[in-house]
Amino acid sequence: MSAPVITGLGVVAPNGQDREAWWRATLDGTSGLGRISRFDPERYPVRVAGEATKFDPAAHAPQRLVSETDAMTQYAFAATNEALADAAVVPDDFADLDMAVITANSSGGVEFGQRELQKLYSEGPQAVGAYMSIAWFYAATTGQLSIRHGMRGPCGVLCSEQAGGLDALAQTRRVLAKGTRLVLSGGTDASLSPYGLVCQLSNGRLSEEHRPERAYVPFDSGASGYVPGEGGAIFVVESREDARARGVERIYAEVSGYAATFDPRPGSGRPPGLRRAVELALADASLAPEDVDVVFADGYGVPELDRQEAEALAAVFGPEAVPVTVPKTMTGRLYAGGAALDVAAAALALRDQVIPPSVNVRPDPEHRLDLVVDRPRETRLRTALVLSRGYGGFNAAVVLRAV
Amino acid sequence: MSANMTFDDLKAVMSRCTGDVDDLTPDKLDAAFTDIGYDSLAVLEIASQIQREYSLQIPDEAIEGMQSPQAVIDYVNASLAAV
Amino acid sequence: MTGRAVITGIGVVAPGQPGREAFWEMIVKGKTATRRITLFDPTPFRSRIGAECDFDPELAGLSYQEIRRTDRAGQFALVAAREAMADSGLDMDAEDPHRIGVSVGNGVGNAISMEQEYRTVSDNGRQWLVDQGYMKPHLYSYVMSSSLATEVAWASGAEGPATVVSSGCCAGIDAVGYAVDLIREGSVDVMVAGATDAPIYPVTVSCFDTLRASSTSNDDPEHACRPFDRRRNGLVLGEGSAVFVIEELEHARRRGARIYCEVVGYAARANGYHMTGLRPDGREMGEAITAALDEARINPDEIDYANAHGSGTKQNDRHETAAYKRSLGEHAYRVPVSSIKSMVGHSLGSIGSIEIAASALAIDRGAIPPTANYEERDPECDLDYVPGTAREAELDVVLSVGSGFGGFQSAVVLTSPRRIT
Structure with missing residues (x-):
């Protein structure tokens, strides 16, 4: 099989409700x-987040499906519609067994889950709704997309927490190599309910800075943690031959390389696995x-983790x-949508030959990074590297090439 | 909450379960749920919502009998009358 | 794709007593582990029974810190992973940790801890804006099911690719399939792969209550789960973990490892039809079985035993029986089919791995575990379900299947080491 290519992209992000709006922003x-x-975050130390506030789920799926799904899945409905249209895919033109869905997930449908837990404990077991069984679990989004399309x-x-979006793309490559012709890949997430936020607070890595423009500044000497966000990206991935054969006009990028590693257990004294x-991935x-013409860094925003990533890049x-x-x-x-959105950004960077900026960051010179800040940088781009780290030791890297 | 379930009451319950009920008109009272776009899960969701709102425990056999909106109304009213 | 993947270590924490041998002894005797739920007071629930593990994390050898930071699901996985590693005889000092990966199948994450901590921070469901002051430091590891892979990687020393495979009730098969794919493509030499779930807690029990999918034989827990029997009335929730050391054949041979079986074929398919429903004609599961056999290059009539999904619901067992007929043809009537869920219940994301453990041990020990509680024939389920009593049999090819919410269907084919040339 020829290398898999991305032929369609759909996005829901805090700074744009669709692909092109998000990319312009x-x-x-x-x-x-x-x-x-x-919800009112006043009582919590973390008050800044990236919310997809203007998103209207009913604009992207029938009300019945909206009722039985969490926001994480509703974002995927929207991103999938956009990706399929972008790739000019009509699922009916394919045999149903030739298409698959592979998504990353991280925390499940936390808002839906919190609502049903509240019913369970305030009203009793008979109050738990039938949709809880299919909305909360990690497989909800893949299942719904598979059925809908x-x-x-x-x-x-x-x-694999934030690394999952890249792992999903690698698994996509595997099933394409085994003969599946088209895969919806990527990830979306919606981790922001009060219980979802409190769960995240416990990792000690969230920024407690209340000014949005200072809250998430990776590689900056003032980095104080990260800000959680919601949304993600879904891609249409197929073999280059298949894409050509069905007359696809635009191929965003080829998925040329991938690797995943796991950090040594704490206290081992061995180096982390990102490098x-x-x-x-480059060898692959x-x-x-x-x-490599550009690196979409993981950029955790936690000083020690920023230092480790900068060291890996310098090395x-x-x-x-x-x-x-x-x-x-x-x-x-x-989270599960994070690396997927970075893949989308890398793909559009290759399309438009422009590197999108990092904002609000003044990189610490000790990191010795050529960080693209404030304004986009137009340059010739052929190869992009996307990095991602998931809490708990997960590392993944994907190489995208323009074709 | 009245001690009786009317068509509008059921419609209100269903609206809280699945959102849109504009298509649900009285002439569909006896239609099978599956024919008017409510799958087995939607019926279970409606049953669960009725359990909440009417403080009923609906047994499995009764769920199997809930094939149409009218069947639901009949079951709920019979149960409420028996309380 | 040149590598071949073999199972060289097995660890199990299943309902009843923990450990691989206790598990095998129980299922081969046809004993069930189902009882009135003890993990919480089930009085207000419709279904009040479950297949529980008699599990004490300290007795099972976990450190105090491991116990503090993990959910019951993680504890099962740690114990099963250590048993599998010891069983395999893998000497980590002689291995390159970069060439060892981890895949952990899971359905509902760290469900018990998520629910317990919810009760605390919400003041038992009273507050929507939950109280951070009662937050436990390990809460993040509970909300992220990926922590299960982290724990297994730390326990085994793996530093290669690691992830949690979370395709609902097929995850236990899919995690093994994922491991096999990584070995075949050459990304790793060894995978510590398996699955874990601990769902017996109010929210999951009430979910299955609401769906009317669980058995209500509350007065007779031992006989509640009756796969393929005419009187079957639903599944019984279970819990537990099975973890395997799976390695590339040449790697296993070089170190003289004992081989339980080879994983020769695996496939996943989706029904694309309904999140909880199944077509009565068995189409989707039949397609998964056929695809797995194709990958294995094995003919349907070579199958010596089919380890069933057999959840004990009306819908599944009918679908599954039809699936065997579609995919195996006339051989479906000859091949013994049994469901160990009759004894260990349905542990959601974990059960696929527990059933692979049963299948691998069946090959190793030359015996087919029975379907317990099978007594009355259902006209729609008319195959040989190995009722009640185990059978001695030399097994060369074993099929194990799974099915789950979201429309997932998976199948895996194992062969005896006798067939390795």
Whole structure:
């Protein structure tokens, strides 16, 4: 099989409710971070998040499906509609077993779940609704997309926190290699209910800075943690031959390389696994570091983790040797949707030959990074590297190439 | 809450379960749920909502009998009368 | 895709007593582990029974810190992973940790802890704006099911690709399929792969109550789960974990490892039809079985035993019986089919791995575990379900299948080491 290619993209993000609106905002440096509005955050130390506040679920799916799903799945409905239209895919033109859905998930449908838990404990077991069984669990989004679009091939769901979006793309590549012709891949997440936020507070990595423009500034000497966000991206992925054969006009990028590693257990004294993920992904793509034109960094925003990532990049590429960017400074970390959105950004960067900026960041010179800040940088782009780290030790890297 | 379920009461319950009920007109009272777009899960969701709002415990056999809106209304009213 | 994947270590924490041998002894005797739920007071629930593990994390060897930071699901996985590692004889000092990966199947995450902590921070459901002051430090590891892979990686020393595979009730098969794919593509030499779930807690029990999918034989828990029997009335929730050491065949041979079986074929399919419904004609599961056999290059009539999903619901068992007929043809009437869920219940994301453990041990021990509680024939379920009593049999090819919410269907084919050439 020829290398898989991305032929369709759909996005729901805090700074844009669809692909092109989000991409314009991203190039303009327009942030989607703000004070939490889904509930009153006054009592919590973390009050800034990237919410998809203007999203209207009923505009993207019938009310019946909206009623039986959490926001995480509703974002996927919208992003999938957009991705399929973008790729000019009519599912009926494919055999149903030739199509599959593989998404990343992280925390499940937390808002839906909190509502039903509240019913359970305030009213009793008979109050729990039938949709709880299908809305809360991690597989809800893949299942709903598979049914809605009649995609009956080898579907899947992977959870590796923020790294999951890249792992899903790798699994997509595997099933394409085994003969599936078209895969909906990516991830969406919606982790912001009061209980969802409190769960996140416990990891100690969220920014307690209340000014949105200072809350999430990875690689900055003032970095104080990250901001959670919601949304994500869904891609249509197929083999290059299949895409050509069905007359696809635009191929965003080829998925040329991937690797995942896991950090040594704490206290082992061994180095973290991110650098190894980069090296293995480049080897998988048969590329050298100098072939990479831009890096979409993980950009955790936690000083020690920023230092580790900067060191890994300097070790592989040399100091300030490759442009690096963190457009998620405008959205927050979207968990299962985060790496997927970075893949979307990398794909559009290759399309438009422009690197989107990181905003609000003044990179600490000690990191020795060529960080693209404030304004987009127009440059010739052929190869992009996307990095992601998931809480608990997960590292993943994907190489995208223009075709 | 009245001690009796009317068509409008059921419609209100269903609206809280599945959102849109504009298509649900009285002539569909005897239609099978599956024919008017309510799958088995939707019927279970409606049953669960009725359990909440009417403080009823609906047994499995009764659920199997809830094939149409009218059947639901009849069951609920019979149960409320028996209380 | 050149590598071949073999199972060289098995660890199990299943309902009843923990440990691989206790599990095998129980299922081969046809004993059930179902009882009135003890993990919480089930009085107000419609279904009040479950297949519970007699599990004490301290007795099982977990450290105090491990117990503090993990949910019951994570504790099961840690114990099963350690048993599998010890069983495999893998010497981590001689292995490259970068070439060892982890895949953990799971359905509902750290469900018990998520619910317990919810009760605390919400003051038992009273507050929507929950109180951070009562937050437990490990809450983030509960909300992210990926922590289950982290725990297994730490316990095993793996530093290769790691993830949680969360395709609902097929996750236990899919996590093994994922591991096999990584071995075949050459990304790793070894995978510590399996699944875990601990769903027996009010919210999951009430979900199955609401769906009317669980058995209400509350007065006779031992006989509540009756897969394929005419009087079957629903599933019984279970819990537990099974973890395997799966490795590339040459890697296993080089170190002289004992091989339980080879994983020769795996496939996942979706029904694309309904989140909880199944077509009565068995189409979707039949397609998964056929695809797994195709990958294995094995003919349907070579199957010596089918380890069933057999959840004990009206809908599933009818669908599954039809699926065997569609995919195996006349051989469906000859092949023994049994469901160990009759004894260990349905542990959601974990059960697929527990059933693979049963299948691998069936090959290893030369015995087919029975379907307990099967007594009355259902005209729609007319195959050989191995009622009540185990059978001795030399098994060369075993099929294990799963089905779950979201429309997921998976099948895996295992072969005896006798067939490895």
